[in-house]
Amino acid sequence: MFQLPAVQFTEEQEAFRLEVRNFLQAHIKKGTFTPALDSWLSGVDTSFSKLIGEKGWIGLTWPKKYGGQERSTLDRYILTEEFLAAGAPVAAHWFADRQTGPLLLRYGTEEQKQFFLPKIARGECYFAIGLSEPNSGSDLASVRTKAEKVEGGWIVNGQKIWTSNAHVCHYMVALVRTSPYDEKKKHSGLSQLIIDLNAEGVTIVPIKFLSGKYHFNEVFFDNVFVPDNMVVGEIGNGWEQGLAELAFERSGPERILSTYLLLEELIKELKHQKNKDGLKQATKLLAQLWGLRNLSIGVAKLLESGSAEDVAIPASLVKAIGTKFEQSIPEIARLLVETYPNLEAKRKFDRYMAQAILHAPSFTIRGGTTEILYGMVAKGVVEK
């Protein structure tokens, strides 16, 4: 089950990598954005998203008729990896590109694909992911937000929480209960609806992150009408539909590189100080990153050809191990280079250190806690 292919990138892929890198470096020089850690979740910049859209770099793998480029999963891997390594503010369109697009391509109606995908690809339409609720965290199947059938659509009542960037998103794909809650059959009766976040009855309340910044929210639904044509896939099939995309969500480079900029700055500082002993210790981090990239890229390669089920376990492992690695970078870096972490510091090392420390707790929680992932992996390996 762990026989993942070793990928050697082609010359075309290498050229594409350099094209993306040069583009991003030019924009850093121009001052279009200031590199920051964890930028895929907290770096919202809608004009930058539109710029990326113009380049054709959102929905890269999607069919051309929906605004995509029909490029490979590995090309997309390279693209996202370069965004992360440059600390580019890609959070606004991230979830629509990563999750909503593939979901609609697989389960959406022709009308939904034609309406949403080109807008997403242009970097003009952002989606929030509506999963967690106040009493449904890791136990996701216990969600209580309900949708009741009315003529022409559904009436939604309930609440989502910890919704990243809902305040800048246009829509949410929400997991809601379309049949009454049954303790014994929690996973059935769930459906995925696209909710217009500007609709009447939707209230978005920001939640301050511990750093004092805003990127997640509470979203309340009070008799919100969702027309029938905004149901994704089949009513009652929401759980299975949601699970299918998890391999993409969990195995990507964003589970490895959230604190990469700090690692890069650490190596720069150690080189500058000619601290060879420090560099020797830091090579352990580089070897960890190397090992995780092998796994993550191997999963991407398999996703290109095979089914997501074959890679469910390695994909969960990428997230479980990758996020712990992301957390370990500041812990090791602070022992090797003297620092006083400060979000406003002029010295990059101190600034990135502050960003890394304050964001670190979220890495092993968001998108499936390490505990849930370990449980899934363990169950998976004993079943084989």
Added chain:
Amino acid sequence: MSEMKEMILDAAERMLKENISKDVVDLLERDDWARGIWALFEETGMFKVAISEEHGGAGGDLEDLLHIVRLTGKYAAPMPYAETTFANYLLEKTNQAIVDKIATYSFKEGFILQNDIISGSLHNVRWARHADYLVARVDSFQGTQIALFDLQKATIEQSNNLASEPRDTIILKEVKPISIAPLSDEQLFYALSIETAFKIALMTGAIEKIYEITVQYSKKREQFGRPIHRFQLVQQHLAQLAGETAIAIAAFHNVCAAIQSKDFLHEIAFARIRIEDAITTITSVAHQIHAAIGMTHEYTLHQYTRRLWSWRDEGRNSPFWSDYIADYLLKQDVDLWAYLTKTIGKK
């Protein structure tokens, strides 16, 4: 990767699986080894893999050979397969005639060439007491060379590693080599790197086996009325074991892929550093899951964990490769991301 790969590997795995029991691995502790499987390997051409056809090779490439070495690690095969094939690999790379008996090798400094004769001693030479030939580094005022010796002309003092594998001292007194060839610093470094890849292969094999037997054990063993894999804290161990195993296997595959290209030193360095890290977690978790039974000689787990604890300190290990990478980063004006994505100097 050659087309023959699947066929060769299937055959090798079948032979190892059918013939290596716990008792066979234990032969080492009675100063014996798996001569029967050795003969089977000889009959089926397993020693000629990755040897060129002009030297009597059977086809197959270095990657195929590394995979067979991985399998010998997976079954703890008590025979000098990696040693003999690597000794022949060295001979061929330095344009010396290969040998068709048991051979071993050493890169340690210790043999001195003076007036055409060689004297000195080498410690911890793998399998020396059972080997017919030795391929070893020889130093002199003319520089470093690599020579082939007939071990009948040597004195051997026996010693073992933690896994009871022979690691002997070889003493030469004024011996003439069978053949000798120059070895540049660059060639030496290259050879040491390939040797590290052999070790990575062996370690990966042992890791695969530990993973298999540990998962099996967690299903079979019951406590408090249920199999122990149902307990969340045991599940955490299993997940960590699975993670480190997956990383090790992927590291090995990436070394194999890189070795076909010219630029593979850094891959080998990262793989060795990472796998040594994995060994710490894997051996500790596997023993913890097995608890008392895993500590008995009667059970097989130690046949793999003892090997990993030995192999990780043999050859070019993690400290060496960390030093190598640190040196590289210090001396070169490299952008880290370009280095990691292998796009240095490209615009």
